Amino acid sequence: MSEQQGIIQVTNLMKSYGEFEAVKGISFSVKKGELFAFLGTNGAGKSTTIDILCTLLKKSAGEVIIDGYKIGEGVGNNHIRKKIGVVFQESVLDERLTVFENILNRGQFYNLSKHQIQENYQFVSDYLKLDDIQNKKYGTLSGGQRRRADIARAIIHKPTILFLDEPTTGLDPQTRLFVWDAIKRLQEETNMTIFLTTHYMEEASVANQVVVIKEGRLVAEGTPNQLKEKYAFDSVHLEFKHTFDPEPWLKEKQLSYALKNSIYTVRVASTLEAYDILKKLEGQIQSFEVVKGSMDDVFINIIAEKGSVV
């Protein structure tokens, strides 16, 4: 496998559930060591795709190559399973066992020696800070503690690729930051490839590569910056004094705008252009806010089929 080819290569992947086509021929590639964000609305086909990439679900058509091995052919699936770790939306740990016992079991599943499991346990405990929960039964843990244990279990065999299906959904902001920090450290310090689905756009904004799918089709891909350039824009939100009607002025200046709840959202090429508008309309403005284009805009605009909101 060359660096160019990518550690994950998906070509024209399709999956049908009976008559229903959940994944309709998607192609993309993930480079080794990158943080890859796989985005889409609910029901877009993200979990279906992840389940296929993790060898848990059979594809209907197309080709998937992971770490040089084809899914569904020869020893491909066995090889792939040893190379990947998976954190599902739903937990798969045993509620009656402690965190340590759960992780130990998983290590034995991979035929790791006792010594190797101990060594790897230190490694995962360092990243997920397991000391305070390792002797607690999984069933008694809070949501955030469970997530730490889930990720620890998924990486006890030090996989090359870690699949994370919405790893931070439902966590409080502080726990979310902790889990996110552990994921980023794993990527940066161990060169683990991270394949992530998330509904949090601030997480996607630090990915190396982003792919967006909609109704089973790939609708956009690129780096966060490339996508922001294409689908997001800076804007200035303006509320005017009641005595002033801004529409003739905005039209004369050929500015693109939208009006909602008496707030005008005016699209600008840069925050400097916003400054220029504010200066020109000084005296007529009740309040204002200058807003930088974000990954949220990117997502909303892509999903709305490139329709811009102003």
Ligand SMILES: Nc1ncnc2c1ncn2[C@@H]1O[C@H](COP(=O)(O)OP(=O)(O)OP(=O)(O)O)[C@@H](O)[C@H]1O
């Ligand atoms: N076992 C199944 N049988 C029939 N349809 C299914 C099955 N699993 C998923 N689907 C359908 O396939 C589509 C894609 O589902 P999938 O769970 O892959 O979406 P998703 O992008 O992961 O959504 P979410 O963000 O809500 O997790 C949905 O319309 C879903 O209802």
